Amino acid sequence: MQKLLSGLQHFQSHVFQSHRELFERLALGQNPDALFITCSDSRINPNLITQTNPGDIFILRNAGNIIPPYGTDNGGEVATIEFAVAGLGVKDVIVCGHSQCGAMKGLLHPDDLKNLPAVMRWLSHAEATRRIVEQNYSSEGLNDDQLLNVATQVNVLIQLENLKTHPSVAVKLSRGELNLHGWIYKIQTGEVFGYDQQEGQFLPVSEVSNASNKKQRKLSGAGVI
Secondary structure: OHHHHHHHHHHHHHHHHHOHHHHHHHOOOOOOOEEEEEEOOOOOOHHHHHOOOOOOEEEEEEOOOOOOOOOOOOOHHHHHHHHHHHHOOOOEEEEEEEOOOHHHHHHHOHHHHOOOHHHHHHHHHHHHHHHHHHHHOHHHOOOHHHHHHHHHHHHHHHHHHHHOOOHHHHHHHHOOOOEEEEEEEOOOOOOEEEEEOOOOEEEEHHHOOOOOOOOOOOOOOOOOO
16 A cells, blocks of 8 residues: 555656646547456556557456347446447547456356355456357367467457447447557557457457457457467
8 A cells, every 4th residue: 555655656756737728628538549448457557558648548348358138237337338439439449358367267267256246247248258169169169368368359359349349439430530459568568559450369469450340250360368
């Protein structure tokens, strides 16, 4: 806790003062460019990864960067997505998974969650991910790390599909006013991979040719992370 308090003091006495004009402008309202949906994992810092300032991205975080299909959950995800898309008018939504995700490990090994019933219930929104990995990839001779990589990637694609069930998203997509993106962040290298619709796989984000909304194909091999 002392580390947090010391950081707060440094922010108020140094960082805030050097960015006073920015914060004064933000006090009048926000106009973020994108909704960034990612995991609650403490190793993930969306602003650091994207080198953005306060006010640039609207952030939604939870275990496993999961988006329940519309109408299946009354959590804050529904309201956050609606506010970002319909209220703030963001033009892009990014679902960003990451390497070594604990939620995905739990999804693949549910016995490890027997003392975490709330986590197990939450991961039910990623049941499609678990079944795809089990039925499409478990017979391919992949080890645990490779299956985790695949699950992380498949989950991003599944959550993008869930996102499309939200009315605010569906309306904007039908008008061509919203773009959806699937990313994977590799913690150990700092690399970010984006899903390329034409190639049907995750590529370095700078090489992604089409991040919009075509039918996804089965990922090839064990993925990139």
